[in-house]
Amino acid sequence: MAGENEIEGRNRNGEQMHYSSTNLSSDWPFNGSNDLTNTSPTIWDHNPTNSQHLGAFCDVNLQNNATTSSSALGFRKGNHIAPSSWSPPNSAVKRGGVFLPPPPAATSTMLPHTLSQFPADSGFIERAARLSSFSAGNFEDMMNPFGNVPESSLSPYSNRPVQGQPQDGFVNVIKSTSGEGSKDTPPPVDYETNDGSQPKHDARQGGSGFSGNNLPGEAEYSEGGQDETSNEGFGSKKRRRSDQDTDYNQVKRSSQTPNEATRNNSEIQQKGDKNPNSIANKSSGKHGKQVSQSSDGQKEEYIHVRARRGQATNSHSLAERVRREKISERMKFLQELVPGCSKVTGKAVMLDEIINYVQSLQRQVEFLSMKLATVNPRMDFNIEGLIAKDMLESRVGPSGTLGFGADMAMAYAHNPSQMASIMQGGLSGLGSSSDAVRRTINSHLLAVGGVYKDPSSQLHDIVQMGLNPSGTPINTQNLGSTPPSHLKAEPQKTF
Amino acid sequence: MSASQQLTPTNPNSALKIRLAYRFLLTLNTLNAKKPPNFDHTQIHRRSHRVKIAAYASMASVVGPKRAWSRAILWKIRNRGMLARNKKRIHRISTPIRLHRHHARRRRNPNRVVHVDPFVNSGLEVKLRKLVPGAETIDPCGLLDETADYIKYLATQVEVMRNLVDLYSTI
Numbered sequence: 142m143a144g145e146n147e148i149e150g151r152n153r154n155g156e157q158m159h160y161s162s163t164n165l166s167s168d169w170p171f172n173g174s175n176d177l178t179n180t181s182p183t184i185w186d187h188n189p190t191n192s193q194h195l196g197a198f199c200d201v202n203l204q205n206n207a208t209t210s211s212s213a214l215g216f217r218k219g220n221h222i223a224p225s226s227w228s229p230p231n232s233a234v235k236r237g238g239v240f241l242p243p244p245p246a247a248t249s250t251m252l253p254h255t256l257s258q259f260p261a262d263s264g265f266i267e268r269a270a271r272l273s274s275f276s277a278g279n280f281e282d283m284m285n286p287f288g289n290v291p292e293s294s295l296s297p298y299s300n301r302p303v304q305g306q307p308q309d310g311f312v313n314v315i316k317s318t319s320g321e322g323s324k325d326t327p328p329p330v331d332y333e334t335n336d337g338s339q340p341k342h343d344a345r346q347g348g349s350g351f352s353g354n355n356l357p358g359e360a361e362y363s364e365g366g367q368d369e370t371s372n373e374g375f376g377s378k379k380r381r382r383s384d385q386d387t388d389y390n391q392v393k394r395s396s397q398t399p400n401e402a403t404r405n406n407s408e409i410q411q412k413g414d415k416n417p418n419s420i421a422n423k424s425s426g427k428h429g430k431q432v433s434q435s436s437d438g439q440k441e442e443y444i445h446v447r448a449r450r451g452q453a454t455n456s457h458s459l460a461e462r463v464r465r466e467k468i469s470e471r472m473k474f475l476q477e478l479v480p481g482c483s484k485v486t487g488k489a490v491m492l493d494e495i496i497n498y499v500q501s502l503q504r505q506v507e508f509l510s511m512k513l514a515t516v517n518p519r520m521d522f523n524i525e526g527l528i529a530k531d532m533l534e535s536r537v538g539p540s541g542t543l544g545f546g547a548d549m550a551m552a553y554a555h556n557p558s559q560m561a562s563i564m565q566g567g568l569s570g571l572g573s574s575s576d577a578v579r580r581t582i583n584s585h586l587l588a589v590g591g592v593y594k595d596p597s598s599q600l601h602d603i604v605q606m607g608l609n610p611s612g613t614p615i616n617t618q619n620l621g622s623t624p625p626s627h628l629k630a631e632p633q634k635t636f
Numbered sequence: 637m638s639a640s641q642q643l644t645p646t647n648p649n650s651a652l653k654i655r656l657a658y659r660f661l662l663t664l665n666t667l668n669a670k671k672p673p674n675f676d677h678t679q680i681h682r683r684s685h686r687v688k689i690a691a692y693a694s695m696a697s698v699v700g701p702k703r704a705w706s707r708a709i710l711w712k713i714r715n716r717g718m719l720a721r722n723k724k725r726i727h728r729i730s731t732p733i734r735l736h737r738h739h740a741r742r743r744r745n746p747n748r749v750v751h752v753d754p755f756v757n758s759g760l761e762v763k764l765r766k767l768v769p770g771a772e773t774i775d776p777c778g779l780l781d782e783t784a785d786y787i788k789y790l791a792t793q794v795e796v797m798r799n800l801v802d803l804y805s806t807i
Contacts, residue, residue, distance in 0.1 A: 468780060478784055478787050495783060498787065
């Protein structure tokens with residue numbers, strides 16, 4: 142059940158991947174609690190080369206921690222208060238609605254969103270426990286670049302001053318948490334030694350303990366919902382202590398598993414990259430596509446390179462597999478392009494089909510060019526009829542093949558009346574459709590219309606001007622308004 | 637722009653069709669201006685050859701130099717005089733490199749079972765390489781890409797030409 146929720150949440154997040162920070166702020170509050178666990182992978186995909194990459198980093202770290210280790214919860218809490226007191230558009234935050242991020246610091250814009258998003262659900266802890274992939278280790282190492290932190294801020298109580306005096310801003314919070322994180326991981330055993338009954342003491346003792354302290358606060362936030370704002374910071378303190386005993390056990394469980402699972406991880410950034418990908422693997426391919434394009438390349442690579450169970454893992458077979466998948470992907474495209482190829486299975490047969498199609502097309506070009514060479518001495522720019530017929534064909538569908546057969550019989554027939562009789566059906570609707578075409582095309586082509594007074598002399602100019610499809614329909618207009626007499630006269634000069 | 641974006645099949649692409657038709661008509665027009673057709677057999681043959689070249693040229697010029705096949709077509713058309721003069725040399729140059737490699741491998745150890753997917757080993761790929769212009773030396777993935785693009789444009793061109801023929805025969 143929780144897994145499904147996660148996937149859905151991921152979906153939603155994937156759609157919002159490209160947000161600027163304003164979108165973020167507006168969107169977060171409405172996202173359900175499910176997003177808690179899921180946002181981190183999507184944000185990981187954020188291209189770190191962005192100017193905002195600092196903010197993205199912070200974000201990711203925060204959320205990773207929040208999902209796994211309880212240490213982030215306190216962090217988050219502190220942050221949650223910070224934006225409201227710190228940045229001008231406090232009222233917006235209180236409403237839980239649009240939050241206009243202050244431009245100067247990217248980190249400042251990113252952080253509040255994570256915060257506002259988190260408190261919605263108390264049950265997220267259990268889900269976090271299941272997401273064993275995220276590590277406190279990540280958190281620590283990622284935060285280090287940000288915190289050049291004096292030891293004083295490392296004490297677990299550093300969070301509380303922030304809550305009490307929100308004016309300090311979340312920068313304080315970052316420092317403190319980063320310090321805690323760094324302090325936290327070296328003795329990971331502390332998580333296990335903690336007792337549910339003494340969370341406070343543990344918190345005072347070291348960074349490892351602060352998780353216990355902060356988590357109940359989280360749970361309490363969930364009760365309050367999203368309306369909680371800066372003043373919540375004070376009230377939450379009291380309530381937190383009352384709630385500690387009940388919630389702490391849960392928290393402990395959640396915090397332990399990720400820690401142990403990821404303690405061994407040396408390459409943190411890589412891991413951070415990989416984990417979302419693996420999750421994306423589980424969720425279907427569709428979801429992967431919705432994620433931002435910058436991340437797509439990475440993600441696809443990972444998806445391809447990953448060896449499934451029982452598959453060979455040496456580099457050659459991996460590369461071979463990648464190649465084969467690429468080929469099959471292209472084959473799918475081709476399958477859509479080549480008619481009658483959709484039912485065929487097997488690459489060899491499909492290739493055969495494709496080759497036949499290409500050959501037939503080339504032969505058709507040859508044949509049609511021959512017919513064009515014979516059939517027509519008069520080259521006038523009557524493209525209107527062409528377009529109209531195109532539209533007709535697209536409407537009717539495969540009538541083109543029939544027409545072609547008829548043409549083959551008539552290949553050398555210069556008698557227009559015969560052809561007219563054959564084409565009657567097709568031409569019947571020509572008037573209306575051509576009108577429609579003209580109307581649609583003329584609207585944006587009138588500007589160029591003056592060029593076309595003398596098509597023969599100025600054609601090359603037009604080509605060099607880079608006139609694209611727009612060039613032709615003008616002609617059609619001219620033709621439509623005035624009978625094609627002057628245009629027809631032009632080729633006759635050549636005789 | 638990625639290949640997948642370019643290859644997404646769009647239902648009758650009218651803009652593309654119009655562009656193709658425009659180019660083609662331009663070249664046809666100049667062709668007509670140069671040489672008024674008279675209905676001699678050899679004349680017709682030559683003329684149809686010209687029209688064919690015009691068709692391919694219009695296709696390739698619409699695509700521009702961003703595709704291997706269009707580049708190859710344009711190059712061939714531009715140098716067709718030279719190509720006709722020394723066909724053999726060019727042919728030797730343009731034989732696919734991959735072919736040689738495969739033959740060499742087979743000769744070296746005919747009993748070894750090389751497990752490669754049928755795409756490479758069957759002669760189909762070579763066939764396809766011959767069909768798609770400029771695809772002699774690209775890798776299989778690129779070959780399929782090029783083929784898809786080529787098919788797209790070729791089909792559109794055929795449609796345009798067919799419509800033209802219909803049109804002229806009705807006039």
